Amino acid sequence: MPFALLGFLLGLPLLLKGADFLVEGGSSLAKRLGISSLVIGLTVVAFGTSTPELITNIFASLSGATDIAIGNVVGSNIANILLVLGAAAVIFPLSVTRGTVWKEIPFALLAVVVLAFMANDMLLEGKLASEIGFIDGWVLLAFFGVFFAYVLAISKNGNGHAEQNSIKQMGLQKSVLYCVLGIAGLAIGGKFVVDGAIAFAAMFNVSQALIGLTIVAVGTSLPELLTSVVAARKKNSDIAIGNVVGSNIFNVFWILGISAIIKPLPFSPVLNVDIAMVLLATFLLFIVMFIGKRHTLEKWQGAAFLVLYGLYIGYLIFRG
Numbered sequence: 001m002p003f004a005l006l007g008f009l010l011g012l013p014l015l016l017k018g019a020d021f022l023v024e025g026g027s028s029l030a031k032r033l034g035i036s037s038l039v040i041g042l043t044v045v046a047f048g049t050s051t052p053e054l055i056t057n058i059f060a061s062l063s064g065a066t067d068i069a070i071g072n073v074v075g076s077n078i079a080n081i082l083l084v085l086g087a088a089a090v091i092f093p094l095s096v097t098r099g100t101v102w103k104e105i106p107f108a109l110l111a112v113v114v115l116a117f118m119a120n121d122m123l124l125e126g127k128l129a130s131e132i133g134f135i136d137g138w139v140l141l142a143f144f145g146v147f148f149a150y151v152l153a154i155s156k157n158g159n160g161h162a163e164q165n166s167i168k169q170m171g172l173q174k175s176v177l178y179c180v181l182g183i184a185g186l187a188i189g190g191k192f193v194v195d196g197a198i199a200f201a202a203m204f205n206v207s208q209a210l211i212g213l214t215i216v217a218v219g220t221s222l223p224e225l226l227t228s229v230v231a232a233r234k235k236n237s238d239i240a241i242g243n244v245v246g247s248n249i250f251n252v253f254w255i256l257g258i259s260a261i262i263k264p265l266p267f268s269p270v271l272n273v274d275i276a277m278v279l280l281a282t283f284l285l286f287i288v289m290f291i292g293k294r295h296t297l298e299k300w301q302g303a304a305f306l307v308l309y310g311l312y313i314g315y316l317i318f319r320g
Contacts, residue, residue: 005203007045008196011189015257016051018185019223021069023048025178028170050250051209052220055190059130060212066265069196070119070132071212071258072220075272077112077248078213081281082309087225088232088240089302093293096241099154101289104245107147111252114143116275120266137260144253151246180240193219204319213274213316241297248282270319277312281305 026048053076060069088094115132118139122130170178197216201208224247231240259265288301 007192011192014185015189015306018182018189019051019179022182025175031169048084054255055186056193057255059190059194061259061263065208067209068212069259070218071209073251075213075217076276079218080224080244080248080282081285082305084225084228085244086302087230087303089297090299091232094241094297096295105286108245108248113250115252125163132265137257140253140257149247311312
C-alpha cells in the first residue's frame with residue numbers, strides 16, 4: 001500500500017510534466033510545419049493541457065475505477081471555476097469579452113446539463129442503475145465537434161484566447177524527443193496516479209469518488225490553475241477565464257466522451273450532488289457577470305468563490 005501512495009506522489013508531477021513536454025514538443029513540430037501560433041494554441045496546446053485528465057480517466061476506466069473517472073471530470077470543473085477563477089480574480093479582477101459571457105459560458109452550462117441527463121437517463125426510466133455508455137460517448141464527442149468548429153471560427157476572426165507569441169521552435173530531434181518523453185511521462189504518471197488514488201480510498205476507507213473529486217481533480221487542474229494565475233498577474237484576464245471555460249467544455253465533451261467509448265462508465269446517484277455543484281458554479285459564473293462591474297469577476301466575487309469551494313470540500317469530507 002505505501003508503494004502505491006508513493007507512486008501517486010511521483011505520478012502526479014510526472015503526469016503534469018509529461019503534458020508540458022508533449023505541448024512543447026508538439027507545438028514546436030507544428031511550428032516547423034508552418035502552422036500559425038493561434039491554431040497551435042487552439043489545438044495542440046488546448047488538447048495537451050487536457051491530457052492529465054484524459055490519461056487519468058483512461059486508466060481509471062480500464063481499471064474499473066469509474067467513480068474516479070467521473071469524479072475527476074466533475075471535480076476538475078468545480079475546482080476550475082471556484083478555486084482557479086476565484087484565486088485568479090483575487091489577484092486581479094477578470095474582465096471577459098461579450099462572446100465568452102453569451103456563448104462560451106452558456107456552452108459550458110450546456111455541457112453539464114447534457115452530462116446530468118446522460119448520467120440519469122436510465123434512472124428516469126425507473127431502472128436501478130445508470131451509466132454513461134458507448135452511444136453517450138459518441139454524442140458527447142459530437143457536441144465537442146460543434147464547440148471545436150466554433151473555436152476555429154472565432155480564431156479566423158482573431159478572437160481566440162490563445163497567446164500568440166509563447167510558442168518556441170526547437171530543433172527537429174529535440175521536438176521529437178520532447179513528444180516521446182511527454183507521452184512516456186503521461187502513460188507512467190497516469191497509471192501511478194490511478195493506482196495511488198485507489199490505494200488512498202482503500203487505506204482511509206473512503207469512496208473512490210471522494211478521491212476523484214478532491215485530490216485527483218485538483219491535481220489534474222494544476223495546469224489551468226498555473227495558466228490562469230499567471231495570466232491574471234499579467235492582467236491578461238481574457239486568457240485567464242477563457243482557459244478555464246474552455247477546459248470545462250473539453251473535460252465533459254472530449255474527455256468523458258473518449259472515456260465512455262473505451263468503456264461504459266457506471267454512474268453512482270450520489271454524484272448527482274456534485275453535478276448539481278458544477279451547475280451551480282457555472283450558473284454563478286454567468287450571473288456574477290451582471291453583478292457589480294459588468295462582465296467582470298471582481299476580487300470580492302473571487303473571494304466568495306474560494307469560500308464556496310472550501311465549504312464544498314468540507315461537505316465532501318463529511319460525506320466521506
